[in-house]
Amino acid sequence: MTVRTGLIIINILAFVVIFGIVGYRVLSVRRNPEAKSPQNLRPFMTDEELEGRKLERVLLWALWCSVIVAAALPVYWLWEPTREKDMVAQFDTQAAKRGATLFANESMKAYDSTKSLRCANCHGTDGSGGSTSYVIKPPDSGSNLPLTVTWRAPALNTVLSRFSPDQVNQIITYGRPGTPMPAWGVPGGGPKNEQSVADLVAYLQTIQLSPAKARAADDQALQEMIDTAVGGNGKKGNVATAQENLATAQQTLAKDEALAAKFPDNKGYQTNVQVDHEEITNAQAAVKNSQDYATQINQLVSTWKSGDPTKAGPAQQAWGALLFQTNCARCHTKGWSYFDPTKGAVPLPAPQGSGAFGPNLTGGDTTRQFPGDPGISQQYDWVATGVDANKQYGTRGISSGRMPHFGTVLTKDQIDAIIAYERSL
Ligand code: HEC
Numbered sequence: 001m002t003v004r005t006g007l008i009i010i011n012i013l014a015f016v017v018i019f020g021i022v023g024y025r026v027l028s029v030r031r032n033p034e035a036k037s038p039q040n041l042r043p044f045m046t047d048e049e050l051e052g053r054k055l056e057r058v059l060l061w062a063l064w065c066s067v068i069v070a071a072a073l074p075v076y077w078l079w080e081p082t083r084e085k086d087m088v089a090q091f092d093t094q095a096a097k098r099g100a101t102l103f104a105n106e107s108m109k110a111y112d113s114t115k116s117l118r119c120a121n122c123h124g125t126d127g128s129g130g131s132t133s134y135v136i137k138p139p140d141s142g143s144n145l146p147l148t149v150t151w152r153a154p155a156l157n158t159v160l161s162r163f164s165p166d167q168v169n170q171i172i173t174y175g176r177p178g179t180p181m182p183a184w185g186v187p188g189g190g191p192k193n194e195q196s197v198a199d200l201v202a203y204l205q206t207i208q209l210s211p212a213k214a215r216a217a218d219d220q221a222l223q224e225m226i227d228t229a230v231g232g233n234g235k236k237g238n239v240a241t242a243q244e245n246l247a248t249a250q251q252t253l254a255k256d257e258a259l260a261a262k263f264p265d266n267k268g269y270q271t272n273v274q275v276d277h278e279e280i281t282n283a284q285a286a287v288k289n290s291q292d293y294a295t296q297i298n299q300l301v302s303t304w305k306s307g308d309p310t311k312a313g314p315a316q317q318a319w320g321a322l323l324f325q326t327n328c329a330r331c332h333t334k335g336w337s338y339f340d341p342t343k344g345a346v347p348l349p350a351p352q353g354s355g356a357f358g359p360n361l362t363g364g365d366t367t368r369q370f371p372g373d374p375g376i377s378q379q380y381d382w383v384a385t386g387v388d389a390n391k392q393y394g395t396r397g398i399s400s401g402r403m404p405h406f407g408t409v410l411t412k413d414q415i416d417a418i419i420a421y422e423r424s425l
């Protein structure tokens with residue numbers, strides 16, 4: 001039995017007793033209707049009686065009550081901080097539980113079809129990141145045909161080592177315009193009130209990786225990116241995938257051409273052949289894009305491994321370029337989040353670092369924002385810790401509180417490498 005049910009039972013008992021007494025009195029008055037003389041006409045106790053044992057008894061009661069109050073107050077005072085702390089913890093646990101339900105998708109235990117927002121569909125059930133399909137209008141393609149791409153959604157089990165809880169609250173409330181991340185809070189045009197957004201942040205707090213694990217996850221992301229680009233560690237590699245797709249497309253074309261030759265009057269078969277030719281053009285482009293990207297990654301990896309990447313030089317810049325792709329490009333390079341060289345129809349990303357959600361860093365941007373040698377350590381501070389929203393950074397920067405900070409997820413050497421790369425852009 002909890003304290004709560006105990007109190008409820010005591011209250012019910014008190015009600016029953018009070019109603020019982022009142023009811024009894026009312027009924028007993030009706031049963032004895034004979035008149036009594038009014039109280040002010042009846043004789044009362046004498047002064048001796050009033051000032052004797054009776055007074056002493058009243059005073060003794062008063063003393064007892066004072067003793068109880070005097071003893072209870074310090075106990076209350078001693079217990080109050082613990083009670084407050086327990087209450088806060090209890091509120092947090094309940095908020096996190098509600099947040100878990102909001103976050104869940106069908107495959108999770110916390111799922112509730114009337115409440116869940118299915119964040120897990122895009123960000124992964126463990127919050128380790130995922131992807132979602134998204135319709136874009138290919139930039140600069142001259143065509144207005146919409147194109148469905150696969151947009152990578154970042155890990156949320158490290159998000160609080162990159163952003164403060166307030167910043168995460170802000171992101172969830174307002175979403176990320178131009179990306180699959182919708183606004184969830186009422187101020188951003190979404191469906192949920194402040195409480196729900198706070199509950200989601202409380203839930204995210206419970207799934208955060210330790211700093212060591214967050215760093216390991218970041219290293220693993222880099223390794224996976226390399227393996228996907230060039231193949232290795234159980235990954236086929238983009239080039240092999242693109243070549244397989246091309247082979248399949250060629251087989252399909254051969255089949256459809258045979259059908260079209262057999263039934264020359266069938267319009268459907270002729271159209272299939274046309275579509276197959278387009279597929280092959282895309283698949284050929286995909287092979288080339290995958291090869292180009294693999295070459296680029298191979299070069300970066302061999303330069304990185306050829307020297308000491310913790311000292312200024314080409315090895316450091318190459319390491320920085322690779323780390324930039326896994327940590328920074330999704331905001332600073334347009335088209336990076338859906339870049340997939342194995343899909344010929346998906347446009348290639350804009351030049352690395354040329355700006356998207358975050359500003360354009362090319363053309364010597366960071367050497368102007370953080371000039372000279374002192375600028376390097378200023379730039380380090382900005383990337384590692386940042387400043388609060390509306391505070392100045394660099395020469396003419398003013399923080400909007402939207403840039404994540406990497407002092408926990410990346411080591412000093414890694415950040416130094418990224419900075420060296422950025423300053424070369
Ligand atoms: C339809 C897919 C989708 C759903 C559903 C979704 N997100 Fe996202 N979310 C994304 C994508 C994609 C991004 C990255 C956008 C970008 O490229 O800048 C993102 C970014 C974020 C970020 C910023 C992370 C960072 O490191 O930049 C947070 C926090 C976040 N989402 C929380 C949530 C929460 C909480 C929910 C559920 C209420 C949710 N998301 C539901 C797709 C989704």
Ligand code: HEC
Nearest residue numbers: 327328331357358359369383397399400401402403404418
């Ligand atoms: C979630 C998106 C996001 C990611 C990821 C991100 N940035 Fe940024 N970055 C921004 C935004 C937005 C700004 C603009 C400043 C602001 O709004 O506070 C910015 C500004 C900067 C600036 C200052 C540029 C200037 O001229 O003022 C630098 C340098 C920078 N980012 C480097 C990085 C590096 C290095 C990484 C990766 C380790 C990174 N950013 C990852 C969003 C991002």
